[in-house]
């Protein structure tokens with residue numbers, strides 16, 4: 001039937017609608033009782049419905065959210081959750097996300113969202129200790145932030161050979177290569193694939209005894225490739241690798257990059273906020289020597305998932321790397337922003353441009369960062385990071401002090417890798433199997449949920465503390481759970 005009246009979607013009743021969800025959201029965030037989400041038979045069939053030909057209306061949809069979507073959500077904000085590198089947003093960040101959705105989508109236009117996004121980037125640059133000449137752009141996450149940093153490196157490598165890669169492609173750049181340690185997150189390899197350089201052209205360099213990129217092997221690889229006429233596009237350093245939190249020797253990487261005229265990209269998606277803790281600040285070296293830096297406010301800063309950022313020394317290279325032609329429909333992009341008063345914000349764009357990334361339509365992701373920093377300030381972030389490093393150190397201390405636990409690597413940031421190792425069990429395969437079962441059983445009990453990795457080939461239980469709700473008691477609870485479950489399973493072994 002032809003629609004002549006008002007649109008079928010409601011565009012009013014915002015208060016009613018949000019209020020209808022709030023009790024369920026508050027209940028979810030109390031994380032009471034056993035986690036119901038595992039009982040899939042209770043909710044899969046109800047949510048997995050065919051496309052409705054006719055809508056059921058606002059109230060029915062809200063009821064479904066209240067009764068199904070919310071209660072069966074993922075409890076990554078639970079204080080006992082220390083898995084992977086993820087957490088739930090803080091209250092102000094959640095509220096900022098809602099406000100931004102309503103008023104600040106399409107961040108390029110010269111409205112409050114655009115300005116706040118710009119201010120939030122300036123604050124992030126300052127918080128992390130970069131000089132004000134550095135700039136950047138918010139992205140959907142660390143994956144895109146790394147893509148943009150390496151994209152800028154690719155542009156830089158081309159320009160050194162007189163080629164505008166963004167316009168003319170990679171022809172003319174002989175065998176582009178990127179160098180990173182074996183511990184580097186796989187999104188870096190994917191970035192090479194997306195950027196047309198090929199995942200196979202990521203040269204993975206083994207790590208030294210401390211888990212840091214082996215500088216001798218790196219230089220040997222660079223020499224070998226230079227002799228073969230290949231192009232060093234970038235060296236990628238880990239500022240907190242995802243497995244163990246190890247920080248590569250970034251000052252050395254900066255020196256090597258400078259000597260060879262190549263680019264230093266640093267992946268601080270997880271560990272970048274470690275810059276705020278003076279006990280480990282020196283590990284990060286001189287940040288002014290970085291060419292680009294990926295950082296994820298949706299990790300340690302507890303911004304809503306979907307908030308990453310890339311910070312660069314030279315925004316112009318980033319803009320050339322991701323240049324986009326102006327369409328006939330968006331003539332405002334050709335105008336220089338005046339930043340003066342306007343009769344309408346639709347007359348010109350604000351700060352930043354869609355050339356600085358791969359998004360065109362995009363939310364003002366920086367609004368959440370601005371709200372978080374407005375609420376807790378630089379000192380609040382510093383206190384959180386310090387507390388979380390303390391949590392990792394607490395787990396390490398307890399592992400060292402127990403004859404049933406083994407610390408697999410000294411924690412550097414807020415990750416601590418350890419395992420259950422009852423006296424008398426030395427066989428590695430048995431220990432791997434036992435620890436896998438310990439991890440599953442700990443998760444099943446629900447008091448704490450964490451994740452795993454491998455350290456030196458061994459299966460490791462790997463808490464990563466970034467959760468604003470998590471403190472030292474939760475770190476202790478995790479160790480207690482591992483011991484309790486481990487003893488039970490080892491008894492049956």
Ligand SMILES: Cc1ncc(COP(=O)(O)O)c(C=O)c1O
Nearest residue numbers: 085141142143185187242269270
């Ligand atoms: C070191 C590191 N780099 C990159 C990423 C990818 O970031 P995102 O998941 O935000 O895309 C992660 C995710 O955990 C990470 O820990």
